[in-house]
Each structure stands twice: as structure tokens, then as C-alpha cells.
Amino acid sequence: MTITKTLTSWYSIHKRDLPWRNTTNPYYIWLSEIILQQTQIKQGLPYYEAFVNNYPTVFQLAKAKESQVLKLWQGLGYYSRARNLHATAKYVAYELHGEFPKNYKGLLKLKGVGDYTASAIASICFNENTAVLDGNVYRFLSRYFGINTPINTTNGFKTFKALAQEILDKNNPAEHNQAIMDFGSRQCMPTNPDCTVCPFKESCVAYNKSLVAALPVKLKAKKPVKKYFNFLVFISSSGQTILEKREEKGIWKNLYQFPLIETEKATHLNDFKSKLKTYPLLNGENYELILFNDTDIVHKLSHQHLHTKFWIVNLNKLPTSGIPIKNLRDYAVPVLIEKFIDDFNF
DNA sequence: AACACGGGGAC
């Protein structure tokens, strides 16, 4: 029995019924693949439904404003995916007349489409023999073949990509690729897989050498840096507040937030008050300052831990142009801000 | 080659 026959036999019983499994339309496959990058299916599924419903074709996505696309993406993270999604939709709609490239090489040129996504679309939509290599495939291959090369290195990528390509079913790459990913996700899972029911238990190197928990090998990530954020939540007597768009590159680009003052360490009421005396927006203004959260809210991201205070600034008239508080929810904001808006009773 | 980029969920 070949690997691929065992995989597809397993897949015929255990495959999940997912909305993008019933189509080979590259627009829908592309949409699902971008949404699922570094994202579990359970988390991405409602976003896929929302995008399909709001933008049934690439032309409608192309016509949308980026702010609308980011609003629909709100909460999913890695927002460059949404910005690249929109840019690519415009490119496909207006430069390629709505037709996605029909092979790996062409797909790879699209913004937000890398080796994995190009391989997935090329195989699923166009039956091109390009093996996918995602977290699930890394895990299965490293265990089955007993390979301890770290997966998050250039050498690891080359090694596992070549192996994935070697075992790819050249007669049915679409089925093979989806089967191997589902298998990694549902049978050969990261922790405590039930290897006693695994169809590969006779030949799996990791299982037979008790290396399942040790594979795959992955180089350690850096520790996240701590940052100290102070958001100024302006509230005017006419019910307005101030939102700013994050224009600079980096985290949350093109999302909105309350005016932010970042400090080197945690602040307290009195030193923050004196700090505000040199803050341009509040220079010479009369206002009342109230700290919303007594203890810092710690928002944990992969690379940053954000220790956050929300300062309520009550005043008669805003020092600059603002927006009605009732319109706050029209703007795409980070989850940290969204949670505050939910918790604070405006 | 190393790093930045979100947020949720499992253990």
C-alpha cells in the first residue's frame, strides 16, 4: 500500500465537509486559503462565510473599499492578509479580467500568495502537480519518516518540500493534498495523537521509535517584548470621540484606535497627568481625566505583550475633529480596542 | 537567515 492510497482511503472516511470542498472555483479556493493561513478552520470558517456572502465574486471584492474589507476581517489577525487580499482582487478583476492565473508560477506572483497557497490553488483548481507544505504536512512527514531537521529553517523547507513532492499522487494532486492536510490535522495532531488507530502505525518511524512527541523539531521563537500603551478615550459633551488611523507600517496597519501614548514603563495617575501637560492635543484644554482600568489590561500577541491603560478624557469640546460615539462600530479596530468598546458603557 | 505580523485554542 502506498502512502497516498492509505491517505486517500483514510480521507474517504474522515474528510470534513467544508464549504470550499464543493467547488474548484479559484476565487473561492483562494479566499479560503488566505483566510486559513496560520488560522484554525474553526476560527476562519465564519469569516469565509462572511466574505462569500458580502463579495460573491472577485469583482465585488475589488469594488469594495479597503476599510470595508478590514472591517469584515476584524478579529482575525494578520491584517496584511486582508490588505493583500483586496489588492489582489483589484489586480485580478481589472488587470486579468477576473481570471486567476492558472498555474503555480503565475499564482505565486499574486500579493499574499506564497509557496503554500500557490501550490494549494494550482493543485485543487487546476490539477497541477504541486505538493502543499503546511504545518500539518511538516508534522506528518517528520514523524512518518523520522526526520529531525528543524522545520522552520531554509534547509527544513527544502527537505520537506522535496519529500512532499516525491510522495505526491501525480494522478490526483487535488485529493492527495487535501487528504494529507486533513490527516495531519485530525489524526497526526500536535499533541497526544491516538497512534493505536493510525493506519500508518506499522511503518511510522516516530511511532516505532517513540519519537512522536519529539517531532517535528522546531527552533524556539523569541520572547515577546513588553510594551506600555495608554489610550486616550475622549468624550465630549456632545457625544463625540476621537479615532486615529494607524498609517505606519507594522502592527494593525490601517486599523483605527484611540489616540495612543506609548511609554517606557507603566504609568500612574499623577505622572501621566503631568505627561499630558506637554501633549499637543490637550495643551491649554480643560478636561477631567479618569483611569478606566485599575490594573493593566495585558493583550498578548505572538511578538508583543501590550500592557494597556484606557484613560477617559471628559471635556466640553474636542480639541480636533472627532466622530459620533454611536458610529464607533463602523471602524475596523484591533481586538484590544473592540473589547474596550464592549466593556465601556458609552 | 532572521524577523515581524494577531488572535484563539489546546494542554
Place this chain on the structure above:
DNA sequence: GTCCCAGTGTT
């Protein structure tokens, strides 16, 4: 707390 998730782009 640690690790992972249908990875990609930048430096």
C-alpha cells in the same frame, strides 16, 4: 505559562 494553527513579506 508553552505551543500550534491549510504562511507571507520584509530586511
